[in-house]
Every structure is written in C-alpha cells, then in structure tokens.
Amino acid sequence: TVGERRVPVSPDASAQTAWQRGKLIFNGKPLGQVLAELERYQQGRILLSDTTLAALEVSGVFDLDEPQALLRTLEQRYGLKVTYLPWLAVVH
Numbered sequence: 001t002v003g004e005r006r007v008p009v010s011p012d013a014s015a016q017t018a019w020q021r022g023k024l025i026f027n028g029k030p031l032g033q034v035l036a037e038l039e040r041y042q043q044g045r046i047l048l049s050d051t052t053l054a055a056l057e058v059s060g061v062f063d064l065d066e067p068q069a070l071l072r073t074l075e076q077r078y079g080l081k082v083t084y085l086p087w088l089a090v091v092h
Contacts, residue, residue, distance in 0.1 A: 024062045024070065031056040031078075034070075035091065042067040049092035053080070 024041070026034050032054030035046045041064050048054055056078060062070040071089060074080045083090045 022064045024064060026058050026060055026062075028057045028059055030054055031058050031074075031091075034058045038062075038067055038070055044087035044089065046071075046089045046091065049090050053091065 024037060026037075032048065035048065039046045058074070058078070060070075060073060060077075062073070071082045071091070074091065075082055081092050083092065
C-alpha cells in the first residue's frame, strides 16, 4: 500500500493563485510590493514619491478587471494621494 502524503499549503496559497480568478489579494503586504504587483496588470509605471511609504501594510481583495480601483482604495483607505500623468501614476 502507498501511504497518503499531505502537501503543505501556505496561508498565502489562495492569494498567490488569485490572479487566475481575476483577483489580487493582499494581507498585510508592504505597499511597495503591492504596487509592484499591480504594475504588472496595468499600462504604465507606478512610482512611490516617498520610500518610507513602501513599508505601509495593505490588505484587501481587488479585481484585476479594474486595476485603477486599487489606487482609488489606497487614496480612500490609507490617506494616500495618487497623481496621474501619461503612462505614470505617482503615489504620495
């Protein structure tokens, strides 16, 4: 007989495959990582004007169909400001 083998699943496993379901899921991720991930799904660049903001922890579930909604949520929930230029969003 062959024994049953369990494969450990990390708590972030669902978040890591969320893009396949059209979602981005963050649970206490640093803002710098969140913006880097978001940048993969939209046209143009996203820059942080203040590097100290990169450590700000962000949590939430966001639709990939509307990546700009994540930036709007950052403005509303975390008191950040986003300035839009052609092919560039600056978070400050």
